[in-house]
Amino acid sequence: MEQGEKSQLRARSHWWRTFIASNRALGLQAFLIVLFLTIIAWGFFSAVNYYFVLGRLTELALVGAQVVFIIVLNIVFVAVLSKAFRDIHSGESELHLEKEQSEALLASIGDGVFGVTLDRKIGVFNRAAEQITGFNSVNVTGKPYHEVLKFVGDDGNALGYDVIEEVFKTGKTAMLPKKASILSRDGKKIPVSDSAAPVRDAQGSVTGVVVAFRDVTKEHELENIKMEFLSLASHQLRTPLSGIKWLIETLDAEKIGPLTKEQKEYVHFILQNNDRMIKLVNDLLSVIRLEGETPSVNASTFTLKELLDEIYEGLHFVAERGGIVFTLEVPGEIQITSDRVLLKTIIDVFVSNAIVYSKKGGRIVLVAKLDGEFVQFSVSDDGIGIPKEERKNIFSKFYRASNAKVVRPEGTGLGLYVSKFLADIIGGVIQVESEEGKGSIFRLTVPFRVNK
Structure with a gap:
């Protein structure tokens, strides 16, 4: 689980960085194009202005020089712009490669991973998440997470708090309660172990949340088998131990006959160890009761x-x-x-x-x-x-x-x-x-x- 969390954290970093960088590249392209067209328009209207205002042939040389200057300036600008576009294209290629690597990393993680954006929509949903929940990433990406993914308790009711909102609120990693389940696409309760961590931008502000979860159905089944065995064994031991205690106390009270000093010591030793066994059985039964049904608070x-x-x-x-x-x-x-x-x-x-x-x-x-x-x-x-x-x-x-x-x-x-x-x-x-x-x-x- 720890290795899976490290992998999903690296993946969420790649995914978020790619998203931001792609938008930056588009913004730079638009800015350069607008700047280029502005310079051309300025040169054209300046030349026309000189022609009509001056109205003299003697000034045409000045206009021509200005036009030539503008043409040269635009040639230089076009060269710079071409290099900028080549750099952008190269950057986009790197971003595309990084995106593919991030997607491959997410796909290879055994834990289910999904990312939630600042507007509370699902931004990424890996293959393991699809397998655990039955939802397809194509169908859930872009949808509000609370409309798709439901975390519930043992009783099938919604949990008392939202782990994702908790991370948005505190900016700290949060965990689901031990006995939490996620509802699959067909409404089946799937026990999960879950952690949610914040995604931050360069300024440290929380821009999203990444959730990693895994199916712990087998672990729960094994735990239930173990607790059932302990319960059965404890109940089977309790009755004979109580009977032994009664017999030993009868001997110790010398109701059957007097005991020698050495016999008394043996009886006390047996009684002491019998009491220890009874305490062990009672402790086991207490734990079984606690884990089977959480006691209510009687204030x-x-x-x-x-x-x-x-x-x-x-x-x-x-x-x-x-x-x-x-x-x-x-x-x-x-x-x-x-x-x-x-x-x-x-x-x-x-x-x-x-x-x-x-x-x-x-x-x-x-x-x-x-x-x-x-x-x-x-x-x-x-x-x-x-x-x-x-x-x-x-x-x-x-x-x-x-x-x-x-x-x-x-x-x-x-x-x-x-x-x-x-x-x-x-x-x-x-x-x-x-x-x-x-x-x-x-x-x-x-x-x-x-x-x-």
């Missing part, structure tokens, strides 16, 4: 103190058992409107990770503060940190940093993925600062008021 009004106290009550005992100091910094009785459950889920992940990856004697601080129209939550720790080269991957599904695997081999790599997913739903942004061996700060910034 309510509450104070920051209420939210942070609830988080603290649920986790400070866990921190204390690990010899870690967990503290809060909360501003007064400030009310916000948001989805309390989703916010708590995200911050719980930050705090839980901080506890797991901090050493005995470490310190964790959960802070909430207002920042204009936003609320910022931050969780800081002095734990193991995250290697610099791995930070970009920590929100990927199942990804775990190399040092995290050493500290806690049984982790799932799903917590931060879920947090990022939920933050997007409520319009939040997550930022990370970290230094390996010194600790991390996770920040969640959300709007002061989230609409239902």
Whole structure:
């Protein structure tokens, strides 16, 4: 995909430059022709004027000299004009060659590419775009893009925003949402991955937009198969694991008979690992539910103190058992409107990770503060940190940093993925600062008021 984007960007540059240069050449030709005719007319009328005004034979020599001068001047001008036309013809040949190369480049790109001009009409539509959508470039070129190409969501309804207008407005590259489709000529929904980039002139002004997209139907099918398998496996595991947990707890309570100290240790070890397996299964099922159907936002009004106290009550005992100091910094009785459950889920992940990856004697601080129209939550720790080269991957599904695997081999790599997913739903942004061996700060910034 990255190579395809580079190719389509080179192609859009050639295409736009050819269009502009062709118009410049036509303008120069018209200017030279008008200038040539103007000089001839000026010479002719000047000669006639001298002839009638002077009316004397003695002045005819002057008129003749002027006519000769004009003729010589025009001969020179014609020579210059001929050279200019030859240069223009040569330039047009180069432009024609460049245009052919651009068209060949566009045709060879595996991704669908189309260009939109400033008046919102389709200016170019490559072969891959034809194959994906079923539209013919001859029929769509010159038409308003929104009349031809429709991007929709999973439900078949139009997306909440127009990616092309977004680029025209901001002048920056924009992406379609993950679960977006384009409607083909016959109305079929085709899942696509899409990016739109601005085209600029020499002055830096946006003169068009180039969109590159590819059919990701196969990727979606594979992802669905994988998620169906995980769902089936998780549900099949959940029942026996719950049964095993009940039996182990019965043994641990010595309801069947007394246990020796060594037997107690074995039972506790089995119970601990059984709980880890149950947590893994529950995490997998949570991800499957999230990706299958995006949860709706249930906004309510509450104070920051209420939210942070609830988080603290649920986790400070866990921190204390690990010899870690967990503290809060909360501003007064400030009310916000948001989805309390989703916010708590995200911050719980930050705090839980901080506890797991901090050493005995470490310190964790959960802070909430207002920042204009936003609320910022931050969780800081002095734990193991995250290697610099791995930070970009920590929100990927199942990804775990190399040092995290050493500290806690049984982790799932799903917590931060879920947090990022939920933050997007409520319009939040997550930022990370970290230094390996010194600790991390996770920040969640959300709007002061989230609409239902």
